Amino acid sequence: MNLFQKTIVILICGFLSGNGVAQPQNMVTVMEGVYIPLYGVDSMAVKVASFHMDVYPVTNSEYLAFVQKFPTWKKSQVKRLFANKSYLTGWPNDDSFGDQLQPNAPVTNISWFAAKKYCECQGKRLPTIDEWEYAAMADESTADARKKKSYNQFILGWYERRNTYNEAIGSTFKNYWGIYDLHGLVWEWTSDFNSVLISGESRKDVDKDSNLFCGSAAVGASDLMNYAAFMRYAFRGSIKANYSIKNLGFRCVKDVEDQP
Amino acid sequence: MKYIIRHILFILVIPALFTSCKDKNSEVIAEASVTDTAISELSIYNLPSVWTTQNNEAIELKELNGDVLVMVMIYTSCTAACPRLIADMRAIEAQVPDSKKGNVKYVFISIDPATDTPQRLKAFAIENDMDDEKWIFLRGTEEDTREFAAVLAVNYKKISPMDFSHSNIISVFNQKGELVHQKEGLGVNNKETVEKIVETAR
Structure with missing residues (x-):
């Protein structure tokens, strides 16, 4: 199987470029590394393996093409287990996103199940929280810009802007890896969003509530000053997989097959 | 020669891999239409x-x-x-x-x-x-x-x-x-x- 995968990569690689790492279309390679996440494992560094990531979030027109190919994910046909009533709420019908939403704006009001299925049908998958955070800590010139004032100001400035979900993909900055729009347009689903162990309900937000969470003493923010990231984790911890939300979209990633 | 044959084989196999999602889904659709009445949306x-x-x-x-x-x-x-x-x-x-x-x-x-x-x-x-x-x-x-x-x-x-x-x-x-x-x-x-x-x- 390993040889099999390798050969495919070599073949594609040969067809496309003749050398270097195979890079699927509209994806870039994020090189492996180690980072310390906001919610770390006892504040320990996490190793992230190299992966390919979509350069842009999935757009309305791309998602329309998907539901036309896979009708079970159309607005009127999706099962409630997999998407709540807000699913594609801005779309006037099954086969159009209407004239309010831009074709090249990120698709939003998408459930986790829908995002996951979309990626699977492209031969891809959703990124893990670690992969997403790792790629998203870059600014234009640095792989880890989290300590930079400008980096944090950009994100916090975005949190204050309204209706950025309807802006075109590629309208924010191109980061160190060559990826656009990780910050600035929409928040994005991750495969393991439900690994964040903080309750979204304020009444339940008692720190280290050992009744609700087993082993919760081990989960604490390693850098609470990182408010921008804290907001993302709090958001992930508060949503459910069938939720479809106006400012939540997604993009896909893919394994790098021929890691040394 | 063995390698060339193997490569040809892979080229033939690749399209099959890429369509597997589609195949799986049409199966699911067919199955769903049969059992729709039995399994509710929230089940x-x-x-x-x-x-x-x-x-x-x-x-x-x-x-x-x-x-x-x-x-x-x-x-x-x-x-x-x-x-x-x-x-x-x-x-x-x-x-x-x-x-x-x-x-x-x-x-x-x-x-x-x-x-x-x-x-x-x-x-x-x-x-x-x-x-x-x-x-x-x-x-x-x-x-x-x-x-x-x-x-x-x-x-x-x-x-x-x-x-x-x-x-x-x-x-x-x-x-x-x-x-x-x-x-x-x-x-x-x-x-x-x-x-x-x-x-x-x-």
């Missing part, structure tokens, strides 16, 4: 995942239809919350009257499939005196486990090679696989949960 029986029981048998969730299901996610090497969750499940079972017991199954889903092999789940069941057919211990792939947790709104994270953080939620499903009740927390009053089971079970 967990819509999930196609295949699980392995403590008796090393493959099972799909929809094979459990017809029974009220009381479900919880645990892992067997857990020493903090899980023993209390197991105790809660046992206490709930004890309060269900004999006339209803035949229609209720208690399902434990492992969040640590790497460690919790069927053999280990079996040993765990025996150890906890839960080795008859109303107690079901399930193990799936990492991905299906993550998906099922998403359905139950159970959050979990591996925090060390041996331990997980996880939310403690007991869920009750009716005979059609629709969620009818959830209780969060440990050792909390289970009166409501029992009432719901009794009300739902035949």
